[in-house]
Amino acid sequence: MAHEIAATLAQYASDSRIVRELHDVPPYRVYEVLLDDRRAVLKIDDHPRGHAAAEGRVHEYVATETSAPVPDVLAVGSDHYLTEWRGEFEESSETIDSDWAHAAGAWLGTLHADTTGEFGGFGQPRAGDDTLELSVHEDWVDAVRERIAHHRPFLSTVGYADVADAVSQFFRDHPHVFDGAGGPVLCHGDVHPEHVVRAGRGGTVAIDFEHALVAPAEYDYWRTVLPYIEADDDVDSRVLHAFRAGYESVHALPAGFEQRREVYLVLNTVAFIESLYLQKTVEPTKRDQMGEWMRTRVFRTLDEIRERES
Template sequence: MEAETVERLVADALEAEVRSWYRPRSGSVAETVVCRLETGDCGGEDRPSRVVCKRGGASVWTDDVIEPLVLEYVAEATDLPVPRVLASGSVELEGESNDPLERWAIYEFREGRNPGPRYLDLEPAVRRRLVADAGELLGRLHATSALAFDRVGGLARGADDRSLRLRAPDGWHAVDPGWPLTGFPVPLAGDEGCRPVVTHGDYQPSNLLVDDEGAVTAVLDWGNAHVTHAEYALARAEARFVDVYAGRLPRAERERLRGLFRRAYANDAPLETGFDRRASIYKLLWVAQSGANYLRIAREPRGRRQLRTQVRRLLE
């Protein structure tokens, strides 16, 4: 995103002058910059000193930019620490319909540090607090009836461009756990484990902000939010906070983190007996489906650009 584009978007939407801006070292696959603004009075309210401006960031499930709508829904229905949406819109393209990558949004800047790059170096007490908070927040999200749907699917914009609708994604996606939940003679999970819930879509340490004690101050990057079964979403999130660190964290510590994550989740959302046995199946399925999804994405020019962006940020 060019400096002129950022300055124009912020100036038009917030009536504020951009003093300077920088790109975060990690975060969303959307074009993302943090803007420092001239402060002062704005209609009786103090103007923020910093905001986050994003452009693009289409969902891998539906190729639609949904993050602003998802955050508005989550902020209205829950008390989760998510950034407020300050403004959103589309860059007008002459002679053609707007491409999803031309959508933009300006978000509240939330204080905190990204724990992802230094997750293994955190003090054990800080990492445990982070994991417990992350489990509790995910449980609160999944327990929110106002965000309930009657089936699983990707999220896309409705016809009015201000609502969210379910859309079945193409191919074999990690959005749908499929037969492990429903295909056995006796389903692996009961009604609570199979209930469709809105979930983050990429819930991991790098998409959180925390304070010095490990308390979560913000959940970021909701561009791949979707609806899936509760147990499947929980197992996938647990893998990102615990299992991917096998060989780098002692087994006893991983088991402690796993217990903290599940107990905190269960404080708000039901966790059925036998989840431990089912979780391994869900995690293996998630790996297989994610691999298939990456292969599908890599066949498309936009998908290849998105993958290159992710690889570049991982290397950084």
Template sequence: MVADVGDALATYTDDYEIRRELPSRGPNGVYEVIVDGQTAVCKVARENNAHIGQRVFVAQYVGEQTTVPTPALLAAEDDYALFEWINGTPYRSNEVRDLRERRLRNAGAMLARLHTEADFASHGYLCAQDGQLDLDAKGTWSEMLETLVSRWCDDLAGTQFEEAGQSVRKFVRTHQDALNNADGPDLIHGDYQPANVLFDGERVVGVLDWEFSLVGSGEFDLCRAEREFFDWYDAPEEDDELRDALQEGYESVRPLPSGFTARREVYRGILKLDPMRFFNTWKDEVKEPAATADSMVAFVRSSLANARDALNE
């Protein structure tokens, strides 16, 4: 069901104010609101398959089962959810370098805490079932990855990126044993990016937006976070020396298993398929769209070649 933010708030209280719409990558509208005199965040379904319930149950699970700070749930129905507002500062590249490095280390450590503290029996997609969080199990990590890549390849069919997607899918299918040496199953945030990690000074005080959560290998989530901070088309960081800070912070809590270097190259290739899926929606934000498209295809090719070399060592 698609919801109107005003109608949603009216089911909770008569005392509300809609302040502004907030940026969102997911299938939900996100708004800063005032309810009963307090600032809050309201998420409403933009699409019939927005799965508000799943997002609510993931956030509740994290709040109850881990020490990761996440907004408390105030109210929820099938088509909206209302969360407390967390005061904090998102990651910004205009802060002094030393503070950025400490923030990246702490962000990495917080992500590792999530992966260490959440407990699931199998890899798979999360869903809401009978009023609680449930798991659509997909088996091994390589099977889960193949499912994920296949879905993304479906989106790339008929585009200039179709061949790149198929090359990644083939690589995953033919390197299952190596991929299954990864850690997990872990709760993956799935969108651990600068706007979703809030800081007070250098300390992480809030982790937001669980729309893309699933159960898989934590090291994949770490690589996805690296992409968001360093390799996304509008990533805030260009200082490659800071890349190590994110991983070092992660490993201060949870060491990465043997073979990660090779698997990381596979993940980098997989994750490059994601922005390809939405290329037409953001290509006008870059100076040379055609060159950008070519560079993404080359990136996938290079990542798979690097992975193949590393796995054969």
């Protein structure tokens, strides 16, 4: 890997080197690097599930086409991208409190407001030769089923293909559950304190667009609230109010979005099961237990939604 990284960096500077590894969680590695004495961050694929080039193009789009603050992108390659160094993330240890939640909500609302009307449909961002491309679906439910199909091959290797199949079948049979969700915006997909930090003088800066998706704004809202606010026993209700207030100070949420909470719960849990086994952030002795808990929650929630629909 060191030889590969050295060859990658040599494309961009006559004198380059790795300073330290910042992150080693599949499917990527992230490094602080020097490019002719300029500090930068390299994110590079380290697993077949990696898509750093697409992420780099999303990050570049946010940096150049929106007012949501992110580090500038220096280069995007076939399996990597480079950004400027931002010291705010070096000592990031923020917890999810009301101040962070309000700032993060406002940053996310800005991203959504600035990208409203900019995309002709819903789908997965992809890397073009020099720009951002999109696998476009006119209907959000079709993009949802494509997203689930993206996760299924990996889930089948760890025993959870049935979860992906059940959720996809549900959305095929009940496409109306997304009625009223709203139009497409660029969604970050993983807003939490390691990825969105409060900078000096009240600013907020974000990184890491690994889970970016062109989707209704409410998708991003629930991708933040469900795992990082509602599911954390140490986070009180004031944090949720602060996040929503920050968000709605910039961009409105669609009417009825709260009624679709459980629909996003089952959709997002498909992705969370992949993260559980791919990134291995939970110790092995607890991984299967958590995976089975997620499986049970998906099937139980699907039954509850069907019962309400009948």
